[in-house]
Amino acid sequence: MRPLSLALTAQRARDGTDALTRRRVLIAALFLGVFPWLMPYKALAINVLIYGLYAVGFNLLYGYLGMLSFGHAAFFGTGAYGCGIVVARWGKPWFLAIPAGVFSAAVVALAIGYLAIRTRGIYFAMVTLALAQCVYYVFFQAESLTGGENGLRGVNVRSISLPGVSLNLLRPTTKYYFILFFVVVALWIVSRILASPFGAVIEAIREREARARACGYNVAAFKLITFVVSGALCGLAGALNAIHLSTVPIESLVYETSGLAVIMSLLGGTGTFFGPFVGAAAFLLIQDLTALWTEHWQLIAGAVYMIFVLFFPRGIWGSVLEWLYR
């Protein structure tokens, strides 16, 4: 009896998971569609979108491929500066600027990835960290282009003209949905990648690299492609952040920003589709609310983070999923 019921439960769980999984982009989009009304203010909701996407990009590499990078700020920052420079310095429109940001982040990811994927574990983390610091320094020194220490100001995209409509981005709700459009497209791409044979292979590499190699897969190529896609997604997040803030702070490239991706993914649940968003929302919300009533907000944020690492190692969303499909 017992084995049968267990098998049945597992079957049901699989069905449930499948139904949810098949519609995960739609569900995520619907949730994010009403999300701004659950947050204290719109600018924070937009931050969650952007950092959620950033963590999703990071999670593709860490959660699904199993490679822990400490240098993802390089892609976030390059995407932000790539987009920002095209708008602020060259006066080109947003529809050229956003792809420019994504493309420049992908190029940097290709260069860093090419060097870094030869290593694994802690060495991989250290190499990505070191190379990301190099990227930081390049942007810091290129003052005439990036504004250096003062940051890049003037990434002003006030309105978007589309055939038939004009969107005023100075209105926070409009800006939110404009950014949400890109985030949903990116989520759809990630979902397609994960559902494809490619997605299965990278998870296979995470589980046992030697076996994947023995099956005939070119592990290095899979790693590099995933690294570049991950970098491009983070670049998109950076580019959207440049438009959201209308400035690009040099802080976009510091190692703390790399750490944010790690913290948000772990808090939400690595290797889950929607976990990074939950992590980003939880982290930013805790930080925002606690900072309003105490200057020791870091203490509270740190305690919450430790509780999750110690007692809920699957993260918030990972624990919810586990509970749902028990």
Add this chain to the structure above:
Amino acid sequence: MAASAGVAVALVPSGFAALRAQQVPIRVGFPVPLTGPYGAEAKDQVRAAQLAIAEFNESGGLKGRKAELLVRDDKLNPGEAVTRTLELIESYKVDSIVGGLSASVQLSINNVTKERKVLFNSISQSDVINEAQDFSIYTFHEALNPHMTTGAVGRYVFPRFGKRVVFLAPDYAYGHEMVRGFLSVGRQFNIQVLAQILHPLGATDYSTFFPRIQALKPDLVCICNFGRDQQLSIKQATDFGLKRNARIVVPILLYTARVAAGPKAYEGVIGGTSYYWRLEDTIPSAKTFNDRFRKAYGGAVPSDYGSLGYAGVRTVLEAMRRAGTTDVARVVEAMLGLKYDFYKGPEYYRACDHQAVQSVVIIESKSKDMESPADVFNILHVEQPAQTHLRSCQELGHTA
């Protein structure tokens, strides 16, 4: 404890007051870095700004309409500052933003406020904010800028203490701007620059620089760094014995840094500041301001950056009162018409870049004859406000 409680209270938007008032209060957003390395200065700015709000309300507000301060922690991060500024503008519909305690933070806030036509009064040093590219008619700069500060310090020290100068500066925007300012004023006095030494930001060991500096036999060593870097480098220079043959000069001599480092390390160091509380000996408005501050905060005196929080908020409220409205175009006009003496003697905003034309105080750190623990500097000279001490409007790229 009382101080942090005060800040905590300031952080809560005073919802009850708003409910009681017949009209919506005038809201002033105040993003400052309560956490991080400039936390001490930021908290002092909040205290002083609260004082300006209280004064305004006690004297009747704007036709009975009261003001309130919405404090936000920008965490010394431009991205966070922008997010908070957007919150203040979009959710609270603030009538003005005052704040910012680093060049990059104030420039980011400024980019947001000028896009949304909200008046912003910046209260920390930057040269760039005066320049045409970042300026807008909604941008005001209550603080000094590096050019004014180094100019005043240079005009005081170069004729008195010699012309052989070595610069030691951190390798980032602040250090570069300060050195540029000293070089600019130095040309008038034909100073001889023996060396310009750059150190990494946040360096802890300066001992390797001092033998080289001593070998150059300078009259003056200009140490152009800030905060903890300033504390450490000056302390190590003192231990090394650099002061035996040369004077140490800093562009900005911070009250809080001097109090933290103690009298010995800073003994004899000369620098500039926007405000030192002993101005009360000669300036009545400083006395009034200090007394109010003492009364409100248990006898403490306001710091240099703290008092900027007071001036920054008070000028905006005063302009609103004169304009009789919070309509931004008319408030800007009223700001430009102000000739005010709120805490340090006469000031006004220059028309082309909205820089507050004001005095610069030259001070020297002392270790003897201190009347109280707060009595840490001697005022050597007060350079009176003059537009000629600012970079010209043409130089900044303004056409008007």
